[in-house]
Amino acid sequence: MEKLKKYVSVKDEDQFYHQGAVELLVFNFLLILTILTIWLFKNHRFRFLHETGGAMLYGLVMGLIIQYATKTSDVESGTVYECEKLKSGRSTLLINITNQVYEYQYKREISHHNVNGHQGNAMLQKRHFFRNLGSILTYAFLGTAISCIIIGLIMYGFVKAMVHIGQLKEWEFHFTDCLFFGSLMSATDPVTVLAIFHELHVDTDLYTLLFGESVLNDAVAIVLTYSISIYSPKENPNTFDAAAFFQSVGNFLGIFAGSFAMGSSYAIVTALLTKFTKLHEFPMLETGLFFLLSWSAFLSAEAAGLTGIVAVLFCGVTQAHYTYNNLSPDSKMRTKQLFEFMNFLAENVIFCYMGLALFTFQNHIFNPLFIFGAFVAVFVARACNIYPLTFLLNLGRKQKIARNFQHMMMFSGLRGAIAFALAIRDTESQPKQMMFTTALLIVLFTVWVFGGGTTPMLTWLQIRVGVDPDEDLKAEAASQSASNPDKNTTKAESAWLFRIWYSFDHKYLKPILTHAGPPLTTTLPEWCNPVARLLTSPSAYGDQLKDDDTDYIINNDELTENYESSAHMPVWDRTGSTQATGKEDIHEGDLGLGGYKLQLEHTAHQPQMNPLA
């Protein structure tokens, strides 16, 4: 009898195992279909549906089929539930992978004819980033906080109304739950919009503002969500508990700073390891180390009760700026391609999964009033974020953010993978299930409708497209030198933050963490000499003369000239391998702050070398 039972249980396990394989297979097929569709769309230059939108659509259709065509079997629904559990519960593999590569998510399309222009574009973007840093930080920190509170307040109003008409019990949904929903819905993900911006060469300032906001905003929203979820007022959860509130604010700051420190530390360790070992003789080992240490940053942060995504984001930024420069050329390419591929796959996996979740998740709660409220709240909150903050920022900005840019930023508040991932993390209670359903609908709606409407919107708002970065830069430089004969003033006004950071980075961080930069013996005080000599790379002494970092601190005129000359240099760079095929995505892990630096360096040192010869 017992034996029989054992056999049956083995059979059952087998069935589950096979069921699992079938499900993964279905998922694989969805991805394969997505890939083929992406090709079709790219080939026909359809812009109204981004690949992520397509992935979601296939997921949706397949979810529909799974839900309504194979409903009969008990095993099925059990497995689907388990599948959901698997993802939402302990094994956050799916989401981890996404987080893991989020740092490398933001990409640009390179077109064949514009490789030199691209160099300019990257450097231009660095300037644009630092020039707009104040605005970006304002949108990302203050804006996200505003968005969270506004959504929380509006949702609290709707919840009160729902309690009033009897759809909800008073004690089911507290104000903190509303704030929780507000924080997770504040993570914007304009990946679709940015892809189109890039393809159409939309104004660089607008691109930089949106790009910078979306990167940091994710980090803020994640930490905010986490802080709110551990906020526990001592007594009545509906009264305002000042102590608990300030503790929450403290938590937020602590977690943010901690995650930042954790991520950067791992990057620094990797940089030092790759600098001081001769690991570059074995490219595979370098790539392995790069990958494992980035992942360790995520895991360490999670294990320490911080947020892994934020840690890995900052780890990635730092890695791209320092570590990447220490790698061998072979390993650079391998590492870049590995992360590109993981990003590509993870992005499609998560959007496919979102579509699938709409029909296969078993505990959806579709509450029309709540959903309506959420849509209203999300749009009002975005408006309260963009318009007032821009008004304030414009008071201090030399180059005002124009009306049509503001509208475009308002329009670009798509919700995506992060909002979904935060919502699916906890779907135990009914309020959380309601939030998850609503979040999913908002993601679907914004990705499809707003993502698809980007190009028409650009036209309607008369936003400049087809901007040639070279021309843009020259025109700007010309107009500035015309209106401001005193160049130093311009520089001081537009990039003082940049200069401070640059100087510190150039004098201390780069020489310590990489082989580039001036020798530490010249930049550190004399009594540090023994340490300085130890840390300075032998190759740094030789680099002193041809130090091409200087192009960042020269003024605009010189910068333009510098472009002119560098544009005719023989270029082997990260974009090189794409020229045979004309198109490819390049990761921009460092917010445009690092990668292209190395390309110049490489060009300068090995002007004619074929890296494969």
Place this chain on the structure above:
Amino acid sequence: MEKLKKYVSVKDEDQFYHQGAVELLVFNFLLILTILTIWLFKNHRFRFLHETGGAMLYGLVMGLIIQYATKTSDVESGTVYECEKLKSGRSTLLINITNQVYEYQYKREISHHNVNGHQGNAMLQKRHFFRNLGSILTYAFLGTAISCIIIGLIMYGFVKAMVHIGQLKEWEFHFTDCLFFGSLMSATDPVTVLAIFHELHVDTDLYTLLFGESVLNDAVAIVLTYSISIYSPKENPNTFDAAAFFQSVGNFLGIFAGSFAMGSSYAIVTALLTKFTKLHEFPMLETGLFFLLSWSAFLSAEAAGLTGIVAVLFCGVTQAHYTYNNLSPDSKMRTKQLFEFMNFLAENVIFCYMGLALFTFQNHIFNPLFIFGAFVAVFVARACNIYPLTFLLNLGRKQKIARNFQHMMMFSGLRGAIAFALAIRDTESQPKQMMFTTALLIVLFTVWVFGGGTTPMLTWLQIRVGVDPDEDLKAEAASQSASNPDKNTTKAESAWLFRIWYSFDHKYLKPILTHAGPPLTTTLPEWCNPVARLLTSPSAYGDQLKDDDTDYIINNDELTENYESSAHMPVWDRTGSTQATGKEDIHEGDLGLGGYKLQLEHTAHQPQMNPLA
């Protein structure tokens, strides 16, 4: 009260989650340590400990620490158990990854100074493979079956003895269990030995024999294990049931053929997809498709009750021979590097995990008698496989397999990842736990002792090392043309199997599945013309004249001349990117049958092109 409970459960979940992160982190650190050690070892040219042995050692030490230093916490042991469950049970992710890349596992070290020789080496190996195909198939199929039965019989004797002295109950351990153990212990994994062989340029025939045996032997052992595990005699499990036995043999053949068909079908679909779409304009999509379809082959086979590993092995072989040639140069490099990296990581993960499992697996059963029996059985079975079969093979072979080669093959019967993976799949019952423990010990012992003893053993057996493939080939050709004036006889004798296969492949498969080969309109009968025209790639018509496949069917003299000339051609190939650093592992997914073909083609078509320019 309920609320409190909820809070507690959330806390618990959090704790588990953090615990999970900590464990993964520990694992990551092990891998990082392993990578750094590999570098140290490679740097100092230590050969006695292969990287996998190192990985295992670190796993062991860490397992020891986890087991004895942190034993107190209940949560801990619970989690460890769950971790074990996770791996052995439903979520075979770890093992799947390994399986996934097993097809690309066999690698070779390329040294800087020998790129042209390498070409020769690859082609030579193709000839060697086909010349030894009969022997390889004999060792892999017949040899593995012999090994399985011998181990089964010897273990049955030991089990009887254990029953006799009261260590085991009669009904606990049937003959089928012994056979199950025999089949899983028959999977050899001489990755360490092959790495050393390659580095030292050991005789190509010996290398090919071992390499070919180990690839196919894995497939046979896996299917054998599976067939035995589903063998269920109708009545008394200890009597011999002829019907059940023949059903098992039928199962074996069916599963093997089915897995082969499944794997090849996916590869053919991928080849056709990459041939007939213009996907190569977007390299990332190609790589994605390649990856997902290979994985789908694994999943489909598993879902259909076949064996995924075998399916993915044959899928990989076929992909490398056909699909890979359809990819864009960019995508080729990306795909190659992706699989290399996954292989590198997976190999180290599984060996690290093996070390870890020795101390962290909670249900070890160390039975000295059983372990002693298993060691005896494994060595006796290897001897019964190699010596008698070689004797029989030598009766028919022109080039006899020498005594010292036989001893070396006997010595190279290491057990590795596959044996471990098969053993850990089922650890529910006590006999299975005893088998797992024993298998683990045998793996540890053979990898360390035999792997470490390879170099001394080569010296002791006076096996030729430092063989220059070019010289080898020339000498061989000279001696053959001297002793056999009739070249056609030589060809017919040494490679008739190869010629049949080659002709079919060249005339039909290559033209259908890739852009290479003669147009189908010339090779297919006339009435097939409409289909032939549809399937033939436009570029095939142009290729007719410069079809370099011919170098395979020319005789030895011409082959040697062909080398001479090709050795001076400008080479851009898969090894190219490694020249800057001097060393790298290259995957040989196609048993040396495909990859290098493309390198010749590429050379012929684009003699001076810099792929990155």
